[in-house]
Amino acid sequence: MNSNLVLEVDRLSGQQIGLCYHCHKCTAGCPVVDAMQYGPDLLLRMVALGRDDAIFKSRDIWLCVGCYTCATRCPNGINIAATMDGLRQISLARGYAAGERDALLFHRLFMGVVKRFGRSHEAFMLGLFKILSKVPLMNDIPAGIGLFVRGKVPLLPARITASAQVRQIFQRSKK
Amino acid sequence: MNYSYYPGCSLHSTGLEYGLSTRAVFKHLGLGLTELDGWNCCGASSAHVFDHNLALALPAQTLSLAQAFDRDLVIPCAACYNRLKGADMAMRNDAATRSQLESMLGFQYTGSVAVRPVLAVLAEDVGVKRIAEETRHPLNGLKVVTYYGCLLVRPPEIAQFDDPDNPQVMAELLRAVGAEVMPWSHATDCCGGSLSLSRSDVVQNLVGKLAERAREAGADTIATACPLCQVNLEMRQTAEPKVPAFYFTELLGLAFGLSDSEKWFSKHLIDPRPVLERVAV
Numbered sequence: 001m002n003s004n005l006v007l008e009v010d011r012l013s014g015q016q017i018g019l020c021y022h023c024h025k026c027t028a029g030c031p032v033v034d035a036m037q038y039g040p041d042l043l044l045r046m047v048a049l050g051r052d053d054a055i056f057k058s059r060d061i062w063l064c065v066g067c068y069t070c071a072t073r074c075p076n077g078i079n080i081a082a083t084m085d086g087l088r089q090i091s092l093a094r095g096y097a098a099g100e101r102d103a104l105l106f107h108r109l110f111m112g113v114v115k116r117f118g119r120s121h122e123a124f125m126l127g128l129f130k131i132l133s134k135v136p137l138m139n140d141i142p143a144g145i146g147l148f149v150r151g152k153v154p155l156l157p158a159r160i161t162a163s164a165q166v167r168q169i170f171q172r173s174k175k
Numbered sequence: 176m177n178y179s180y181y182p183g184c185s186l187h188s189t190g191l192e193y194g195l196s197t198r199a200v201f202k203h204l205g206l207g208l209t210e211l212d213g214w215n216c217c218g219a220s221s222a223h224v225f226d227h228n229l230a231l232a233l234p235a236q237t238l239s240l241a242q243a244f245d246r247d248l249v250i251p252c253a254a255c256y257n258r259l260k261g262a263d264m265a266m267r268n269d270a271a272t273r274s275q276l277e278s279m280l281g282f283q284y285t286g287s288v289a290v291r292p293v294l295a296v297l298a299e300d301v302g303v304k305r306i307a308e309e310t311r312h313p314l315n316g317l318k319v320v321t322y323y324g325c326l327l328v329r330p331p332e333i334a335q336f337d338d339p340d341n342p343q344v345m346a347e348l349l350r351a352v353g354a355e356v357m358p359w360s361h362a363t364d365c366c367g368g369s370l371s372l373s374r375s376d377v378v379q380n381l382v383g384k385l386a387e388r389a390r391e392a393g394a395d396t397i398a399t400a401c402p403l404c405q406v407n408l409e410m411r412q413t414a415e416p417k418v419p420a421f422y423f424t425e426l427l428g429l430a431f432g433l434s435d436s437e438k439w440f441s442k443h444l445i446d447p448r449p450v451l452e453r454v455a456v
Contacts, residue, residue, distance in 0.1 A: 031365035067365035068329035102373035107221040114216040120184035162213040173229035
């Protein structure tokens with residue numbers, strides 16, 4: 001039995017979810033599974049069963065850190081981390097609110113800064129994250145100051161010659 | 176020997192001392208590092224969340240710059256290495272992806288640039304024998320565990336470097352400069368990566384376990400090769416005594432007797448100097 005979701009995830013991730021025989025090695029090795037509701041193995045099963053709504057309402061797909069432990073250990077060669085990316089893209093396209101709001105916010109801010117400057121810029125991004133996230137404002141302020149006094153968060157972004165090309169990449173990659 | 180150099184964004188900020196120590200070690204060994212003009216962000220842990228094409232095009236753009244030179248491209252940051260190597264592999268092995276990226280970026284992929292981590296260059300092009308010969312202040316008595324994190328070795332078909340479960344290259348280099356490398360089973364465990372800001376609880380838990388296991392292994396310090404691992408290790412440890420994390424290049428520089436090493440150590444969130452004083456290296 002294959003849901004439409006399988007086809008969509010396979011297309012976006014370049015993987016074949018149908019090869020999974022649920023050995024659980026991915027879930028056993030996943031470093032963030034403790035914080036997940038289902039874990040990668042069960043998520044793949046839910047994709048096959050077409051449990052779209054439960055998947056996209058869970059926080060699991062937004063907790064994947066892309067460490068590729070699952071991809072390395074899968075006996076069927078499924079890059080499960082890539083399927084999580086596929087699921088995130090479908091979730092966004094369908095208009096779901098991310099189960100880990102601030103994880104998505106981080107990725108959005110990071111890419112927003114890269115689009116604007118061509119490179120990441122910590123001070124800019126961390127400042128925006130502090131303002132926009134639901135993480136308590138004072139969390140990480142001492143660590144941020146620690147980084148700042150060591151000269152590790154330059155306030156002004158480097159102007160790079162590639163930024164025009166980078167903006168073009170962002171435009172052209174939208175299919 | 177001359178190399179093209181891609182520092183990546185972190186080495187201009189939170190991983191400053193990784194970049195400084197890499198440059199110093201290369202200079203000491205007589206290896207040229209020429210930073211690519213106009214390089215851009217590799218997309219890190221975020222581009223692939225949104226768009227597979229974008230995640231390939233960002234590093235491919237930098238590869239297009241590197242092609243102008245007849246030199247290997249050396250990358251210290253684990254994530255940058257993984258993204259650039261991944262884009263190179265995608266263009267090398269898949270004609271459709273290659274032509275799509277070529278037309279998007281307006282370049283012709285030649286496949287002439289070898290994308291390599293700093294660890295590989297030091298182990299393969301310099302070799303442990305020469306590294307040992309350059310040692311002025313052997314790190315005798317310093318007990319370290321080597322910590323690679325994820326992206327230098329996984330997934331192995333992209334990283335194509337060392338062993339994804341039991342990597343050895345960093346240990347060989349550190350042994351060559353006299354450090355005692357302690358065995359442990361967590362060299363390629365994940366630190367929690369980009370969840371550091373949004374779910375610091377998850378990262379604190381992972382990093383806490385790493386520090387605990389390092390102490391259990393008898394190590395004074397953790398040697399890293401990734402700027403995100405290093406900052407997570409130092410920023411997210413909560414239990415005392417905290418285990419400092421060095422970049423492996425800092426330890427090599429220290430052993431070579433490079434005078435700049437003090438400047439690198441002063442940039443750490445967990446001051447590593449008490450550990451060095453204790454073992455008198």
